[in-house]
Amino acid sequence: MSPRHSAAEARRTRERIIERGVDVASVEGLEGLTIGRLAADLGISKSGLLGHFGTKQALQLAALERAAVIFDREVWRPASGTTPGLPRLRAVCDAWISYLVRGVFPGGCLFVSSTFEQDGRTGPVRALLRRQFRAWQRRLTAEIRTAVRAGDLPRDTDPDQLVFELYGVMMSLNHTTQLAPTPQAPTQATRAITRLLSPERDHDNAPGPG
Numbered sequence: 001m002s003p004r005h006s007a008a009e010a011r012r013t014r015e016r017i018i019e020r021g022v023d024v025a026s027v028e029g030l031e032g033l034t035i036g037r038l039a040a041d042l043g044i045s046k047s048g049l050l051g052h053f054g055t056k057q058a059l060q061l062a063a064l065e066r067a068a069v070i071f072d073r074e075v076w077r078p079a080s081g082t083t084p085g086l087p088r089l090r091a092v093c094d095a096w097i098s099y100l101v102r103g104v105f106p107g108g109c110l111f112v113s114s115t116f117e118q119d120g121r122t123g124p125v126r127a128l129l130r131r132q133f134r135a136w137q138r139r140l141t142a143e144i145r146t147a148v149r150a151g152d153l154p155r156d157t158d159p160d161q162l163v164f165e166l167y168g169v170m171m172s173l174n175h176t177t178q179l180a181p182t183p184q185a186p187t188q189a190t191r192a193i194t195r196l197l198s199p200e201r202d203h204d205n206a207p208g209p210g
Contacts (some may be wrong), residue, residue: 013044016042017038017049017052017053017059017062018062019066020038020042021033021063021066022067022105022110023106023107024037024038025060025063025110025113025114026105026106026107026108026113027107028107029113029114029117030114030125031117033056033060034056035050035053035056035059057123061124061125064125064129064132067105067110067111068132070105071111074099074104075092075095075096075099076095078091078095079091079094079095085149085150086143086147086150086152086153086197086199088143089140089144090197092140092143093166096170097170097186097193100170100173100177101185101186103177107178108178111129112171115133137163140163144157144162144163154199166193169189169196170189173186173188173189
């Protein structure tokens with residue numbers, strides 16, 4: 001086999017490992033990612049898998065990084081061509097709901113399950129999750145600020161509070177979808193998002209006293 005073909009085969013094998021790793025992690029958690037488990041699932045040797053990912057932690061980090069790419073593709077990219085501010089914010093939330101309802105990850109949102117799993121822990125995996133969470137917060141906050149400047153949201157809107165509440169809706173939808181699916185859950189989530197992003201809503205996102 002030529003070096004070029006060997007390198008291409010190595011890339012394909014690495015991709016298979018990461019894709020399977022994301023699926024396993026979404027169902028069984030990041031701790032379910034083991035060298036032996038993935039090697040058996042993919043029909044390759046442990047030593048062959050170790051050649052691509054020498055440690056369980058390296059597998060976990062690769063799965064989270066790939067999950068972020070998938071999340072961006074499914075949620076942010078479909079809305080990227082929409083007018084910045086409130087139109088884009090609504091489009092992002094619509095795509096976010098669709099992402100959760102369609103079950104892009106077989107075990108539900110990998111970031112939700114990983115956050116619970118890493119709660120109270122330290123180390124590179126939790127640090128990466130934190131960076132990913134903060135990056136998504138910044139994106140949402142930027143769109144909210146743009147919407148406020150454009151007059152599409154009240155001037156006294158608290159961006160941090162609104163982001164917190166948007167996350168709350170999505171977490172509720174994820175839990176409902178995974179634990180007790182109901183046909184009305186997507187509609188309930190959409191209704192909640194519409195209320196939160198309505199220019200005519202009560203000023204319930206304004207900062208409180210002090």
